[in-house]
Every structure is written in structure tokens, then in C-alpha cells.
Amino acid sequence: NAGVTQTxxxxxxxxxxxxxxxxxxxxxxNSMYWYRQDPGMGLRLIYYSASEGTTDKGExxxxxxxxxxxxxxxxxxxxxxxxxxxSVYFCASSESYRTATSYGYTFGSGTRLTVV
Amino acid sequence: xxxxxxxxxxxxxxxxxxxxxxxxYTNSMFDYFLWxxxxxxxxxxxxxxxxxxxxxxxxxxxxxxxNKSAKHLSLHIVPSQPGDSAVYFCAATRMGxxxxxxxxxxxxxxx
Numbered sequence: 001n002a003g004v005t006q007t008x009x010x011x012x013x014x015x016x017x018x019x020x021x022x023x024x025x026x027x028x029x030n031s032m033y034w035y036r037q038d039p040g041m042g043l044r045l046i047y048y049s050a051s052e053g054t055t056d057k058g059e060x061x062x063x064x065x066x067x068x069x070x071x072x073x074x075x076x077x078x079x080x081x082x083x084x085x086x087s088v089y090f091c092a093s094s095e096s097y098r099t100a101t102s103y104g105y106t107f108g109s110g111t112r113l114t115v116v
Numbered sequence: 117x118x119x120x121x122x123x124x125x126x127x128x129x130x131x132x133x134x135x136x137x138x139x140x141y142t143n144s145m146f147d148y149f150l151w152x153x154x155x156x157x158x159x160x161x162x163x164x165x166x167x168x169x170x171x172x173x174x175x176x177x178x179x180x181x182x183n184k185s186a187k188h189l190s191l192h193i194v195p196s197q198p199g200d201s202a203v204y205f206c207a208a209t210r211m212g213x214x215x216x217x218x219x220x221x222x223x224x225x226x227x
Contacts, residue, residue: 043217090159102148102167104165105215109159
């Protein structure tokens with residue numbers, strides 16, 4: 001009963017370094033999402049993938065890229081990390097963007113990223 | 117500009133009493149509203165949702181009320197239990213795209 005799995009759970013990066021956050025779901029969901037959570041800001045959508053083969057920008061896409069590798073996996077890449085990207089990152093999935101209106105998202109447990 | 121606002125950062129309630137968490141929104145195009153609960157070091161968990169064509173939805177101890185004219189929704193938890201202590205996020209969406217979350221309200225239920 002893994003649900004949504006995110007790796008790594010913690011990461012410290014130096015300014016300018018790059019890294020990829022991995023996300024995989026085993027629920028055969030079509031839609032996947034990346035959010036960041038900052039104190040006092042709630043969760044903000046970075047990118048989403050409504051279905052395999054498609055990706056779209058969310059509220060705060062600058063500085064990030066995504067890849068929907070297959071139906072299960074949706075990765076988030078920071079090409080040149082900045083201190084402003086220090087945050088907790090959550091991956092989520094839903095059967096479809098439509099069903100998410102009634103049944104919500106299933107979230108992973110998050111990746112805590114610090115950029116120094 | 118925050119489209120979904122939770123103006124109370126925290127709320128403290130006695131066990132057995134009612135907890136009322138509030139949320140305001142600005143975009144009249146939202147057609148679904150959701151509540152999530154989050155424990156420390158875990159991801160948010162979906163609690164309950166409501167369509168904009170309804171004014172109330174119940175699921176066990178949780179009831180969500182929607183007042184479209186005031187652009188306001190609230191989550192009632194009755195009776196409150198210590199295990200309900202968590203951060204509650206209000207969220208809104210239009211057709212499921214780009215769900216927008218509020219900043220969250222931390223609920224403390226005292227035994």
C-alpha cells in the first residue's frame with residue numbers, strides 16, 4: 001500500500017547545484033502534481049500532468065522543470081538551485097483531474113529541501 | 117494575491133466540543149472546495165469536498181458548509197478529538213485544474 005512515494009526525504013544543496021526529485025505512484029492514477037509548501041503560504045502548485053505525455057505550469061513554475069516519465073513517475077528538476085527554493089516539496093496524484101474535485105489528491109510524504 | 121484565505125493561523129478547542137475552521141475565497145469561478153488534514157512529517161490527507169451547487173456536505177464527524185454569496189466556507193468537526201489536532205488546509209478548484217490551497221489553520225484539541 002505504498003501510494004505516492006517521494007525520494008529523497010531530505011536534501012541539502014549548495015546554490016547553483018542541480019537535482020531531481022523523484023515521485024512514483026502505484027494507484028494507476030492518470031494525473032500527477034508537484035506542490036511546494038512554505039510557512040504562511042500554504043501549498044503552491046509548481047507543475048502538473050493531467051495525463052501521461054502532458055505537462056503544464058502551475059502558479060510558481062520558474063526555476064523548475066518536470067518530466068512525466070511514464071504513467072507512474074513524475075519528476076521535478078531544479079537546474080540551478082537558489083536559496084528561495086528552500087521548501088518542502090510534495091508530489092500528489094489523482095485518478096484524473098476530474099475525480100480530484102470529489103475525491104481529492106493522494107499526497108506523498110514530502111521532500112524537505114534546503115539550499116544554502 | 118491569495119485566492120483562498122484562512123485568516124486564523126491557529127485554533128484551540130476542548131475535547132468533545134465543536135471545532136469550526138473558516139475559509140474565504142475570491143474567485144467566483146471555483147466550482148469545488150476541499151478540506152485536507154496534515155500531520156507533521158506527512159503529506160496532506162483529503163477529508164471532504166463540496167460542490168458549488170450545494171451548501172452542505174457531511175461525512176461522519178465532519179461537515180462542510182458553503183456560503184456562495186459570502187464566498188465563505190467552513191469545516192465543522194463534532195465532537196472534536198485529540199487525534200484531530202493537525203493543520204487543516206482549505207482548497208478550491210475549477211474543474212479540477214490547478215487546485216489552490218489556503219495557508220492552513222493549526223487545530224489543537226485539548227484533552
